[in-house]
Amino acid sequence: MGIQLNQVSKTYKSGEVEVKALKDATLHVPDATITTILGPSGSGKSTLLNVIGGIDRHDSGSISFNDKKLESLKEKQLTEYRRESVGFIFQQYNLIPTLTVKENIEVGKELSKQPLDMEDILEKVGMVDKQDKFPSQLSGGEQQRVAIARALIKNPQVLLCDEPTGALDEETGKRILSLLKFVNETYQTTVLIITHNHGIGEMAHHVIKMKSGEIVENYQNDTPIDPKKVSWA
């Protein structure tokens, strides 16, 4: 089970120009693991995450998520899959400025069939005391914790993180990584993390390296270390 990609390709066309963002990507991501995706800018990392998360559709090849084949889902079913099974976390936290911490987290709960308990989530991300504050009253690390809580409350099977620590300093970034590891272990969530920071690979079970739309390296890390001890680049 888990996520299986077989020869997945995606080309973006804008006018005359074609960009092969993903070329024959084949990959297995076992359930309840952490995978880090590394690679230079433009190498296809976000495209890979977007097709796995059903934000974007691939042109060819196959993506299986447990028993679902994403290419055979109709638009409505793909939306349902995205809503129920996938949580997204971005570098820019994308919180709604006019809503409080608690209300922002509530947004993630909407349309979810089996949401987790709000008080429990607030406690897990360490935001009980600040639940009535607005995003502008929070530090970057706190805002990212709210974004994680918003993704987490719907109890997704997979959490897709695009540069989750990109805007944070080392200490705060490591706190966020520890929270992602905690989520992975507590809820058995599959976590994929895009990063430019090679050190983050040290905490993952699997490391993928991409170049020009291709997966050029894919290895297992048998001794993932505590996120607090990863080297920070």
Ligand SMILES: Nc1ncnc2c1ncn2[C@@H]1O[C@H](COP(=O)(O)OP(=O)(O)OP(=O)(O)O)[C@@H](O)[C@H]1O
């Ligand atoms: N919607 C789009 N329309 C056209 N081209 C796109 C689109 N999205 C991505 N691309 C192109 O596809 C290629 C891969 O982009 P992608 O965002 O997946 O790379 P990335 O590795 O995530 O980069 P970065 O680290 O800078 O975020 C790039 O050349 C990019 O310009």
